[in-house]
Amino acid sequence: MSGTRRPEPLLEIRDLRLETGPGPDPVRLVDGVDLTIGAGEVLGLVGESGSGKSLTMRSVLGLLPTGVRVGGGEALWDGSDLLAYDEKRLRPVRGGEVGMVFQDPSQALDPLMRVGDHIVETLRLHDRGLSRSAARERAVAALAGVGVPDPARRARQYPHEFSGGMKQRAMIAVALANRPRLLIADEPTTALDVTIQAQILDLLRTARDELGTAVVLITHDLGLVAEISDRVAVMYAGRIVETGPVERIFREPAHPYTRGLLASRPHLAARGTDLPAIGGQPPAPAQRPSGCAFHPRCALALPECSVQVPTLTIRGAGHLAACHLEAPPETTADTTSEGVLR
Structure with a gap:
């Protein structure tokens, strides 16, 4: 649009x-x-x-x-x-x-x-x-x-x-x-x-x-x-974890799960190399952990991630993310680094 x-x-x-x-x-x-x-x-x-x-x-x-x-x-x-x-x-x-x-x-x-x-x-x-x-x-x-x-x-x-x-x-x-x-x-x-x-x-x-x-x-x-x-909403374990304009989400994803999904996309330039993958599996609905449901798979998890469910907060114009981590833009924009993921 x-x-x-x-x-x-x-x-x-x-x-x-x-x-x-x-x-x-x-x-x-x-x-x-x-x-x-x-x-x-x-x-x-x-x-x-x-x-x-x-x-x-x-x-x-x-x-x-x-x-x-x-x-x-x-x-x-x-x-x-x-x-x-x-x-x-x-x-x-x-x-x-x-x-x-x-x-x-x-x-x-x-x-x-x-x-x-x-x-x-x-x-x-x-x-x-x-x-x-x-x-x-x-x-x-x-x-x-x-x-x-x-x-x-x-x-x-x-x-x-x-x-x-x-x-x-x-x-x-x-x-x-x-x-x-x-x-x-x-x-x-x-x-x-x-x-x-x-x-x-x-x-x-x-x-x-x-x-x-x-x-x-x-x-x-x-x-x-x-x-x-025009816009994207990312769901994980029954919740919206990030939403916003497509251009911004792809350029500056704020949630580690979104970053993992972006990093695992095939790229022609990366032909012949292994794609980074999000370790582990999404939890079954009856076995979701306390706090942020993604924290067992997240290498950036903070202590509060295991006890407190994050709420969607403003990260930019029309951009919301549910994450306790407030990464600087240069870190958040790195969607190819394997260090983000376990």
């Missing part, structure tokens, strides 16, 4: 808590997440598997897995809390106001339904006055809009007749059919080759630029975030 002024908030997630398990002491999966998505912007939501990225965004649409529930917080959309909506009230929002592209299109597309009918069903669900013939025309146009060749013929085919990249295009066509104001893309390029990845990112850019659609890109790949996102 051009300029530095933040767009108007479209979705505001406040103090979101998601939990599972019975009894008075459930396991906290997402713990106090605050997240704002502006109108027409692309937010990259980054973190290792199990950090809570997908759960956070699925909760907004009432798509939590069985056994996971909302323990508190708000998700404000047009001033109303989506977390308080029942299924009937959520239906016009889900697929109408907010579209979602799932990680595995093979699981999301009904194998017994023609690809075009997926789009027709979505269109008519949110526009009862739309005739089936008009919906079919719009479905073909939607497939053409995401680059599916010979869309009239392809609309009559079944998902198994599409390649992985074409299935993902079809999923994006379904998600964008009703011109949503927000598109949630959950690992949309997983298992796709780099050429198809670039094409999918182009489709997300087009949705933003031509439709004005805001996009949340859920990924573990910071390279993808750098290519398309």
